[in-house]
Amino acid sequence: MRSILSLFIILNNNGVEASHKVYQKFQSLSAVKVDQLHRTGFHFQPPKNWINDPNGPLYYKGLYHLFYQYNPKGAVWGNIVWAHSVSKDLINWEPLDPAIYPSKPFDINGCWSGSATILPGNKPIILYTGIDPDNRQVQNYAIPANLSDPYLREWIKPDDNPIVVPTNDMNASAFRDPTTAWFTDGHWQMVVGGRRKRRGIAHLYRSKDFKYWVKAKHPLHTSQNTGMWECPDFYPVSMSSKIGLDTSVNGQNVKHVLKVSLDLTRYEYYTIGTYNLDLDRYIPDSGLKDGWTGLRYDYGNFYASKTFYDPLKHRRILWGWANESDAQLDDVKKGWAGIQTIPRKVWLDPSGKQLVQWPVEELESLRGNKVEKSNVKLKKGDHVEVEGITAAQADVEVTFSFQSLDKAEEFDPSWSNAKDLCGQKGSNVQGGVGPFGLLTLASQNLEEFTPVFFRIFKAPTKHVVLLCSDATSSSLGEKLYKPSFAGFVDVKLDNKKLSLRSLIDHSVVESFGEGGKTCITSRVYPTLAVLDNAHLHLFNNGSETITVENLSAWSMNRPLMN
Ligand SMILES: *[C@@H]1O[C@H](CO)[C@@H](O)[C@H](O)[C@H]1NC(C)=O
Numbered sequence: 001m002r003s004i005l006s007l008f009i010i011l012n013n014n015g016v017e018a019s020h021k022v023y024q025k026f027q028s029l030s031a032v033k034v035d036q037l038h039r040t041g042f043h044f045q046p047p048k049n050w051i052n053d054p055n056g057p058l059y060y061k062g063l064y065h066l067f068y069q070y071n072p073k074g075a076v077w078g079n080i081v082w083a084h085s086v087s088k089d090l091i092n093w094e095p096l097d098p099a100i101y102p103s104k105p106f107d108i109n110g111c112w113s114g115s116a117t118i119l120p121g122n123k124p125i126i127l128y129t130g131i132d133p134d135n136r137q138v139q140n141y142a143i144p145a146n147l148s149d150p151y152l153r154e155w156i157k158p159d160d161n162p163i164v165v166p167t168n169d170m171n172a173s174a175f176r177d178p179t180t181a182w183f184t185d186g187h188w189q190m191v192v193g194g195r196r197k198r199r200g201i202a203h204l205y206r207s208k209d210f211k212y213w214v215k216a217k218h219p220l221h222t223s224q225n226t227g228m229w230e231c232p233d234f235y236p237v238s239m240s241s242k243i244g245l246d247t248s249v250n251g252q253n254v255k256h257v258l259k260v261s262l263d264l265t266r267y268e269y270y271t272i273g274t275y276n277l278d279l280d281r282y283i284p285d286s287g288l289k290d291g292w293t294g295l296r297y298d299y300g301n302f303y304a305s306k307t308f309y310d311p312l313k314h315r316r317i318l319w320g321w322a323n324e325s326d327a328q329l330d331d332v333k334k335g336w337a338g339i340q341t342i343p344r345k346v347w348l349d350p351s352g353k354q355l356v357q358w359p360v361e362e363l364e365s366l367r368g369n370k371v372e373k374s375n376v377k378l379k380k381g382d383h384v385e386v387e388g389i390t391a392a393q394a395d396v397e398v399t400f401s402f403q404s405l406d407k408a409e410e411f412d413p414s415w416s417n418a419k420d421l422c423g424q425k426g427s428n429v430q431g432g433v434g435p436f437g438l439l440t441l442a443s444q445n446l447e448e449f450t451p452v453f454f455r456i457f458k459a460p461t462k463h464v465v466l467l468c469s470d471a472t473s474s475s476l477g478e479k480l481y482k483p484s485f486a487g488f489v490d491v492k493l494d495n496k497k498l499s500l501r502s503l504i505d506h507s508v509v510e511s512f513g514e515g516g517k518t519c520i521t522s523r524v525y526p527t528l529a530v531l532d533n534a535h536l537h538l539f540n541n542g543s544e545t546i547t548v549e550n551l552s553a554w555s556m557n558r559p560l561m562n
Pocket residue numbers: 146147148149150
């Protein structure tokens with residue numbers, strides 16, 4: 001009893017900084033037994049313990065490498081090292097020993113997030129944040145000990161580290177997460193996240209030899225009132241194709257993306273803009289907003305993401321961390337916390353106004369038993385079960401259509417926050433056109449379910465499409481975070497169709513609306529809708545009849561997972 005009481009005291013005393021909560025008592029409490037009930041089947045995770053940010057993803061000599069922040073000793077944040085896994089296909093993963101761990105003065109108090117760059121001659125190099133003896137955040141580099149080893153098992157941290165330290169005018173506790181470097185104007189350039197008071201900053205550095213770095217006169221970009229910018233990511237996208245570009249590419253047919261993870265909200269935001277070499281600045285396109293009124297990769301549990309260029313298949317791939325939505329005490333009990341979302345290909349939408357994301361094609365190799373449906377009519381209040389697949393571990397693609405938008409509900413212009421709107425108008429609030437979609441992880445009698453659904457509103461000059469992934473009824477369990485995650489979908493509706501894909505994996509539902517224009521990841525912990533007792537339904541709760549044009553759903557197999 002006493003230990004439980006003191007646990008709550010610790011948990012309620014998180015301090016100001018959200019990012020690195022320290023639960024001293026639990027961070028080295030090794031898992032006695034790993035609870036398998038809610039573990040994912042095909043998402044990236046180690047056999048046990050805490051994970052957070054994906055780090056330094058890269059492709060080298062036939063292998064994809066993923067490093068990630070990992071606590072080797074427990075299921076809450078602490079003792080962080082760069083764990084390391086490799087894969088031939090981004091789906092089956094083989095674990096290796098940690099690549100980077102505290103061992104030298106410049107990282108003795110921590111080896112935090114960073115990125116990889118491939119130098120000419122196919123030489124990978126990692127930049128990461130080390131915590132030094134004064135608890136300053138400094139930037140270090142590490143290089144492979146043996147370039148002949150495609151596994152890159154051993155990394156050396158040379159003694160001329162750190163290579164970048166906070167200057168006196170900077171807050172040394174808010175200076176971290178170096179990006180992949182890009183080469184321009186005869187120099188390597190990279191960005192480190194930071195802040196000054198409430199202004200978020202992408203500090204810009206430049207080097208000829210990757211060792212001696214000079215701070216540029218002004219940052220690459222900053223924005224007032226956004227707080228600390230963690231895990232910045234800066235990369236080019238093609239304006240005319242889905243092909244990914246190496247991070248150093250710039251020019252006529254190229255836009256740039258700047259993504260930051262806001263410590264204040266614990267969500268990520270990006271803008272699309274121009275990297276102006278004359279001004280040495282990144283300038284977001286007009287109309288695009290920095291900060292929490294801006295665009296997001298994912299409107300759910302998705303943070304500290306990082307992209308890399310895959311030279312094998314000429315694509316840019318996005319990794320993101322999905323944290324748990326249960327309590328820390330649950331994590332300690334279950335012996336694990338955190339997953340990486342399925343790697344996604346990312347490219348610029350032809351409109352130029354947003355990015356589009358789609359699970360890497362390799363995921364389809366896990367598809368097993370398939371069921372199909374077509375031309376299913378759903379009247380208001382209907383739900384139809386999709387039988388014949390393992391509904392707790394599945395991949396579902398569906399296209400819905402409707403005859404008319406006349407019944408769409410009026411859109412109140414004050415509804416600027418999709419999440420609040422989804423909270424007000426859940427799947428049980430009947431509407432005009434929608435809510436319609438999937439009921440994932442549903443129990444037999446619908447005591448539990450996580451609906452992923454569209455709802456269409458009529459605004460004065462256009463229609464507004466909302467995509468919700470609502471955890472409100474996801475579990476009978478208590479002390480869980482059950483948010484009504486949602487995002488708007490920028491789509492014309494000329495063909496009166498909407499498509500949805502959901503990757504359902506025991507405690508995660510990762511959804512891609514309209515071909516990946518709006519993505520939402522929810523972490524949920526059903527008590528009844530588990531394993532073979534989970535069900536999948538189609539539903540409609542709007543007065544306009546909805547047609548399921550076609551649906552394909554697959555049971556998903558398990559890959560080799562660490
Ligand atoms: C480097 O890696 C290659 C390939 O794995 C291996 O054959 C060689 O023995 C390694 N060299 C050293 C010095 O460990």
